[in-house]
Amino acid sequence: TALAFFLAAALAAAAAASGACAAGRGRACAAASRAQDHALLQMSLGDREPLAADQCGVPENARSDCGHFGISKAACEDKGCCWRPHIDAGSRAPVCFHAAAQAGRPEAAPCSSTVQGEQCFAAIQWAMNHGIVEHPEWYPDTLGVSSSLEDFQAHFHQSGQAGCVAPCESCHKVLPGETCHDVVEWAKFNGIRSYPNLFPGLTVGSTLQEFQHLVRGNNKIAFIKDPPILGNGDQCQAYMAITGCDWTAERSCPGQQPAGSAGAAADDNSTGYECCCRRRLWKPICPEACNLCRTAERGDRCFADVQWAMEVGMRDHPEWYPNLTATSSAKEFQVHLQRMRQPCPAPCGMCSTAEKGSRCYDGVMWAMEHGVKIYPHWYPELSAESPFAAFQAHLHTGGYEGCPMPCQ
Numbered sequence: 001t002a003l004a005f006f007l008a009a010a011l012a013a014a015a016a017a018s019g020a021c022a023a024g025r026g027r028a029c030a031a032a033s034r035a036q037d038h039a040l041l042q043m044s045l046g047d048r049e050p051l052a053a054d055q056c057g058v059p060e061n062a063r064s065d066c067g068h069f070g071i072s073k074a075a076c077e078d079k080g081c082c083w084r085p086h087i088d089a090g091s092r093a094p095v096c097f098h099a100a101a102q103a104g105r106p107e108a109a110p111c112s113s114t115v116q117g118e119q120c121f122a123a124i125q126w127a128m129n130h131g132i133v134e135h136p137e138w139y140p141d142t143l144g145v146s147s148s149l150e151d152f153q154a155h156f157h158q159s160g161q162a163g164c165v166a167p168c169e170s171c172h173k174v175l176p177g178e179t180c181h182d183v184v185e186w187a188k189f190n191g192i193r194s195y196p197n198l199f200p201g202l203t204v205g206s207t208l209q210e211f212q213h214l215v216r217g218n219n220k221i222a223f224i225k226d227p228p229i230l231g232n233g234d235q236c237q238a239y240m241a242i243t244g245c246d247w248t249a250e251r252s253c254p255g256q257q258p259a260g261s262a263g264a265a266a267d268d269n270s271t272g273y274e275c276c277c278r279r280r281l282w283k284p285i286c287p288e289a290c291n292l293c294r295t296a297e298r299g300d301r302c303f304a305d306v307q308w309a310m311e312v313g314m315r316d317h318p319e320w321y322p323n324l325t326a327t328s329s330a331k332e333f334q335v336h337l338q339r340m341r342q343p344c345p346a347p348c349g350m351c352s353t354a355e356k357g358s359r360c361y362d363g364v365m366w367a368m369e370h371g372v373k374i375y376p377h378w379y380p381e382l383s384a385e386s387p388f389a390a391f392q393a394h395l396h397t398g399g400y401e402g403c404p405m406p407c408q
Helices: 002-022 026-045 073-078 119-134 149-159 179-194 208-217 220-224 235-242 271-278 301-316 330-339 359-374 388-398
Strands: none
Touching: 119 149, 179 208, 179 220, 208 220, 220 235, 235 271, 301 330, 359 388
């Protein structure tokens, strides 16, 4: 395509200028930087060339799964994958699958992480180190300064740029109508109150992303949900809620990666093989969450940055840290660095005021305007004059409406 020709020419120009830069010629060095930045920028902003119709004409028995359980058509196609509903109602083939290879087009079927030396890798490194920091508006809200290389690779693949193939793992923001979205909403607003032992480390105020991450690691949560995701009477609904597919870590199903420690599972016509292998319920119900919070730990680059800010930066340049003091916590410094677009994720467990439009906000407003007047015994420590934060704290303590602890 014209864009590919331009990129190749631009990168060649950048490489030539880089040679001049290495030889010490200042103007050429500046040209190298400008040419390379321009070329790499174009890689991340172009429109994706749509898949040809014959690339999606993959027989059901040859399809390579591209989506998570219950993925929507829109989310599947946003990943650059094919969506074809089953012809036979009893088919177990994936409806969201990788496209077939075609002459003159990159092969879409395999997944792999890009490596140094590839055009894709160079474009991603520029995006991670410069693009997302200087121009976050160029990228979807699922990407941030702490996003992984695979998350950026998924974005480039979906945009059809820099020759990036799909990574084998990347984050996904689940959408209403997807099975994972329904499960996560149930887990946060109902499940954690009924089954608190299934949600270690979480509270009703934890973020939806934290719940998504936990559900991804424990499929049983999805099958305990009411109403059931597979429907009443489905033998796999009960099997997954009680037994699950943890055994496939030892004896893996066909196509499962990594392979089981004891080899492949035998097709013994058991309920376990039917549910986990034939119906592929070994796959996580939820993909990994985007913008997942994580408190910095020793060994992280973010941890070192936080320590430097607390011990050196605050002492030498207190003007760099408005609203912080020498006694502020490490989490508070991490929040500041994250907002300044440093390579730090948002820490977990921070207070936050409910935002207008959220379920928590609506719950607080109802309690303030109606609840405390109609049912004052529900709010023994509050009155109609109590502030918004006091009502939010009350709902958080009681485990209602998914409210986090307020900051005031």
